[in-house]
Amino acid sequence: MKAITQEKYGSPEVLSVTEVARPVVEDDTVLVKVQAASINAGDWHLMRGSPFLTRLMFGGLWQPKIKTIGFDIAGTVEAVGKHVTSFQVGDEVFGDMSECGFGAFAEYVGATENALSLKPNNLTFEEAAAVPGAALTALQALRDVGEVQPVQRVLIIGASGGVGSYAVQLAKAFGADVTAVCGSAKVDRIRSLGADKVMDYTQIDFTQKGVYDLVVDVAAYRSVFDYLPMLKPRGIYVLVGGAIPRLFQVMIFGAVISKMSNRTVKSVMVKPNSTDLATLRDLIEADKIIPLIDRLYSLAEVPTAIRRLEQRQVVGKVVIRV
Missing domain, CATH: 3.90.180.10 (Medium-chain alcohol dehydrogenases, catalytic domain)
Incomplete structure (x- = not known):
């Protein structure tokens, strides 16, 4: 072959x-x-x-x-x-x-x-x-690690990539109010996925725009400490990917931050499995995600x-x- x-x-x-x-x-x-x-x-x-x-x-x-x-x-x-x-x-x-x-x-x-x-x-x-890798990552980041709930305010950073585009749709499918962050050329396509609000990170400092129950960071361009003021009490920050220094930062300081404050810092380790793939299939066939x-x-x-x-x-x- x-x-x-x-x-x-x-x-x-x-x-x-x-x-x-x-x-x-x-x-x-x-x-x-x-x-x-x-x-x-x-x-x-x-x-x-x-x-x-x-x-x-x-x-x-x-x-x-x-x-x-x-x-x-x-x-x-x-x-x-x-x-x-x-x-x-x-x-x-x-x-x-x-x-x-x-x-x-x-x-x-x-x-x-x-x-x-x-x-x-x-x-x-x-x-x-x-679908598989990116959508599984988004599903487990939101549902399992982020514990997303209906009506919560959710911020997706890096919304235009594979994981980010599924995260926007899945968060909406879970009933959340979704704000997506991406670059100028991608705003219209991400808005078409159902995001309630789309912010262009090249035009505004999105870290100064609102507070959220859940922040899902797919881009990992900035320090986790930049996002802590954006979290509501008992809010959750989930690092999905990005540079190794960001991952180590979450691994080293995440538990300390979570213990010292009323906010939680986590990262996601994806576990591929047929059950979650079937969940995604059902959502796709129900036209919840594309x-x-x-x-x-x-x-x-x-x-x-x-x-x-x-x-x-x-x-x-x-x-x-x-």
């Missing part, structure tokens, strides 16, 4: 289309013929081996052990192991491969049952591939697509048509 592979860490130029062996179907795995995949920030971290913590977490200090990156897929079940009960050949599925070896940028991928769910009926494969797709690329164009994502030029998700 064809796959995007890399033999060393580096810029998108280290990626190339090669012929590799098709995954072997094991007793408890599903072989999926990949119709589409999508790109996440985690993909270019794996590609570059940066920050160095990425190499410690996934192996390969000097050369990548993960030869084919990518974790969002949508496709058709080609074969199932004898212990698989949830799927059968021909099922249309979508899923997150980050806990079963990655490998989404290829014609076939092997997955566990817990990594997959049946694809939403009202989405194409390309649309469905834009994928926001920036552009489609071919498998051979993965390096170009990753470069575009690295440069933060996208709105929503970048999708690969395999």
Whole structure:
């Protein structure tokens, strides 16, 4: 089969289309013929081996052990192991491969049952591939970590990216009053997702505009301490992604801040699972959330697509048509 592979860490130029062996179907795995995949920030971290913590977490200090990156897929079940009960050949599925070896940028991928769910009926494969990683992150950040409630005031920082665009829609689906923060060129598209208010961070200092029950920070451009005055008593700040210094700041000071004040500082560690994928499928089929797709690329164009994502030029998700 064809796959995007890399033999060393580096810029998108280290990626190339090669012929590799098709995954072997094991007793408890599903072989999926990949119709589409999508790109996440985690993909270019794996590609570059940066920050160095990425190499410690996934192996390969000097050369990548993960030869084919990518974790969002949508496709058709080609074969199932004898212990698989949830799927059968021909099922249309979508899923997150980050806990079963990655490998989404290829014609076939092997997955566990817990990594997959049946694809939403009202989405194409390309649309469905834009859902798993980003939407799972947004769901767990809002529901599990942020404990969002109806009528709460929620601020989404970095609302124009993959996670942010789903966070806006999910917060509205949970009944919150949603304020989104993004750049000038993206305001109209984010407003179309249902945000009650959209602020352009290039024009105003949004940290001086209101107080919130929940702040979900996808961009992580600023110190967590800048956001504390924006939180209501018993409010929650959730860091979703961003630079390692911001993550360490939350890890080191989050518990102290939470103990010393009546505000809570947390970060989210996403746990892909079929139950949450099914929840997302139900929300999509009920027209509560939709994928926001920036552009489609071919498998051979993965390096170009990753470069575009690295440069933060996208709105929503970048999708690969395999």
